[in-house]
Amino acid sequence: MRSRITLFALTGALIVSLAACAPGSAGPSSSGSSDAGHGAVAGAEEVAEPQLGLTSIDSDGAVRHLDLLDESVTDIGEVSSPSALTTDGRYLFAQTDDGIEIVDSGVWTWDHVDHFHYYRADPAVLGSVPGDGTAAVATTNLSTTGGTGISFADSGDAVLLDTQALSKGEIRELFRIEREPHEGLVVPVGSFALVTEASDGVGTSVRGYTADGEATGLAEPCMAPAGTITTRVGAVIGCQDGALLAHVDGDDLRVERIPYPAGTTAPPAQSFDNREGRPTVAGLAGSEGIWMLDTRARSWTLLPSPTPLVHVTAVDDEEGHLLALAQDGRVLVLNGDDGSTLAETAPLVAESLSSDSAPTLIADQHRAYLSAPAEHLLYEIDYADAARIARTFETATEPAFVAETGR
Template structure:
């Protein structure tokens, strides 16, 4: 069974500048495909969680072309709200449009959810991969600005690994509103709220899990428990304590939510919402992970509890690994490949390749994003199967790094706008 989405073979060049041409749509609608039964031996990673709710369309939607390879790109929003897409196959760029100025952005690999402080603006990059567990389908359509979801205060967005079914959760801090969007509706160009629940204001979460969602409930303005709801907003009766919930990510195994004492792992088993508690080891230092990252969908995730305290969670084994970083870090992400690579960004702007077994340094780049870090313009570090991508907002550059080849700088893209909020799309 393939464990990741294949990367197309493309020419690699050092320090190549991209040219500006229009983004072209390719092909016509694909014929229906057969023989896509999922393996029977994956109970905790059920194919049902990735199944397309629209039937046997394999992630296809009207107006989209199925293509033979993933349409990988980097899509970014500048501080003023201009949305730009770089096609990593032919190095062309195109402007998608302009939204309100964002303060933060979250992505599922297709959509960009931009927090503007007065709601969430949604951008469809027009490229995505549909995961059928043992194989993949690749699509391309016209990129679109889909519009916005109203809300007050900072918005925390939680996504799944599917861009054509399931839900997308949004929690608004100032109003307390908990919103679940239909991702299937997004794939058809429509913003549809599955539910909107009123809560006391707090920095909370709405985490989609199959046809359910976990919603934080506060005590004295701080998240204290997670309550289960159907995707129609009906309570399931499930409640799970989680002190100071922060950080969520979806793997093949399920959705992870960070808590002060460890993490919760949520998945659907025989049609029921199930939540498991995975506490930190007894010898873990004080502190907790508030943000997780990994190569999309892989079962192992990584986060920082302090600048040198790396914590890896294997969601299959339900176990933590504690590592000490060789130098202070600002971000870490798990590649979760056969070589157990771990990627990290240092406080002085270098990307490190570390061993996920013992935290030892395997390779590193020069300080590529020092100016951005010094200016408080946070770079984005993204890992996929073969490459890492690192954004440099102040330097106005995007770097492609071959982390398995001594952290070799494979390509450098100069940008005309500041890549403040960057997503790898098409994966």
């Protein structure tokens, strides 16, 4: 049944939501799965069911959480007006004029490989990390351990945050390294991080560092690095000629190179997206197609685009589904083997795309979520059921950025 719900603030509403199981970590030794805490944090409640919600920030910086179980809404607080957003499934990292402001949604999942633990706590606006210029944020799939990387383009500062401290409401920098300014990356990998380096303002390589900022001696070429994502296999960094796949082996940081297929002329992927933690990731090959990277098989596949696209994400389920957002506002369900269209919606976000309002398309185990900022709507889509619109939520303000949290 399709329903339409108006979002409004409920005083004292409890953030309780329903979520798909969050997937894994960057390699066996960096998963933290042997941690006796199992993702527990003092003051948090462990619950029997997975949590799921949509946490949004409007154009003025107001932060709200939609509980997808009881459809209540909680006002969390305010940040400065955002220009971009990154999430790890618990925290929201909002780009502002002065750096990155961090919101804790208060819901998360701990992946223990063969089972999961689910938690909820009070949401909060945690504070900010100062920095100059566009910031690239890289996270892992665990929200109570490891690190979170931030690379500031104008200053060149490479910052690694202590994610365990974040889980306690504290913003603590493990290191801040000065580099030549460039559009780079700081990618956490277990107790290490890969940091891009540049020449003449263009990224040329990545170098390994310990969590306290000491160089490990590992260095790998990576021209024009762009895009990063963590799967259950490892952390991916996009390069002009392919990708680097990093994981921790024992006490050592390891990096493998996965080159694009020989003879390819398609543009490299500039970003990657998937159902969190799954081995397969997807990215646009410019206007020429869709790159699929199977991190388990260490292989690329180039699929044709059925129509001009603005975003693509790999569901990586048994059916091999891909989800794509078309330039005309339709959501497409694609066959991961040949790129053919299996189902599609009507043009849901045409107004947002024509006004550069940046819709967000998110996939989880059972549903997809699409924000329609200009239309003041959020859509829940059952992609396995012919792209059926399962629920539609009206929003009181423009949901400029939306993250699925609790996963």
